[in-house]
């Protein structure tokens with residue numbers, strides 16, 4: 001008897017798959033089938049040949065497949081400022097070092113080269129989707145388009161001039177042009193990025209509310225990052241920044257609140273009532289000594305908590321695997337509860353919660369039928385993963401980025417045996433060194 005099998009674009013046979021589904025499963029010896037960029041089936045490897053055939057077969061019996069990681073907050077081009085100003089608190093870091101360096105160096109070429117370096121680092125640590133908030137977002141969007149990663153471009157809005165725009169109206173005007181240029185791109189979403197309550201006044205925030213509703217898009221803002229931010233805000237108008245944003249009407253499911261290390265019970269209630277998302281950046285908060293986001297409490301209150309690296313000038317890595325581990329450890333320390341943010345919850349923060357925060361949960365964030373094939377393969381034969389009792393435990397508590405071997409975005413292989421296929425690593429490294437030479441010659 002002859003049976004016909006369906007042709008698939010690719011088939012990945014894996015030792016383990018953690019799909020990040022509601023059943024919190026770990027599948028052993030399963031295959032993932034990809035057609036037109038989407039996951040069409042997940043089935044035991046013993047059955048795959050009865051149903052499918054493909055020219056593109058990847059046999060990864062010692063590997064774990066996970067959903068591609070979602071880095072929900074960062075400033076990609078700031079890779080070129082990595083290590084420029086360390087061991088400082090946020091305001092001194094920004095005002096005395098980073099803003100002057102940005103005024104001196106940031107231009108289109110800088111953003112192009114820095115964004116490429118960031119993408120290379122993120123791909124090589126398993127990230128398939130990232131959110132970027134930086135100057136010249138048109139240049140960043142073009143670089144992302146060429147690398148074929150998935151991205152939310154949150155164009156910046158500030159009250160003061162920079163190399164990209166003159167004033168808040170100019171930032172918004174230039175940002176709106178991105179919707180024409182990239183609005184129809186499958187892998188790119190445009191969002192508003194008002195920088196912070198202390199750098200954007202009420203009138204532009206009101207414009208953001210109206211325009212984001214009209215255009216049906218997300219808004220990302222740095223919020224409640226340090227105790228000083230709250231003290232200064234209270235001195236200025238006797239309100240907490242979240243209260244001010246609530247009175248303006250900014251709180252909604254569109255809002256991605258980045259940092260949130262200073263939260264009282266009323267803040268948590270406001271976030272819950274308005275279904276806002278929180279983007280936790282644990283390593284950046286630790287390094288700048290900004291404070292601790294109470295993620296276990298937020299999780300318990302039903303608030304969606306995603307993960308971000310922030311920029312490489314404050315982190316200093318763009319490694320979401322590392323953020324996942326720190327997030328799990330920090331939650332336990334802060335809540336004095338070793339069971340807080342267990343390994344699967346930490347993985348959810350780095351995947352499905354990130355996709356939910358960015359408004360793309362239907363598309364990515366888990367390995368399920370109908371979703372895009374955004375996948376990272378982790379080599380569990382590495383020394384760091386021995387002996388292997390539990391792939392989930394190894395992934396969250398022990399994996400090193402060097403174990404990420406393959407990455408697919410929308411079904412396309414972008415990293416193979418750690419080699420980037422859409423980014424020229426040699427050129428990117430040489431451009432990064434030439435920026436470092438220029439910047440260190442003229443401090």
Ligand SMILES: CSC[C@H]1O[C@@H](n2cnc3c(O)ncnc32)[C@H](O)[C@@H]1O
Nearest residue numbers: 075098133134135156157195222311
């Ligand atoms: C408006 S583009 C982004 C702007 O934000 C600065 N930045 C980077 N990290 C942080 C942070 O943790 N809090 C506040 N602002 C930050 C970056 O240098 C750009 O100027």
Ligand SMILES: [Zn+2]
Nearest residue numbers: 074222310311
């Ligand atoms: Zn940031």
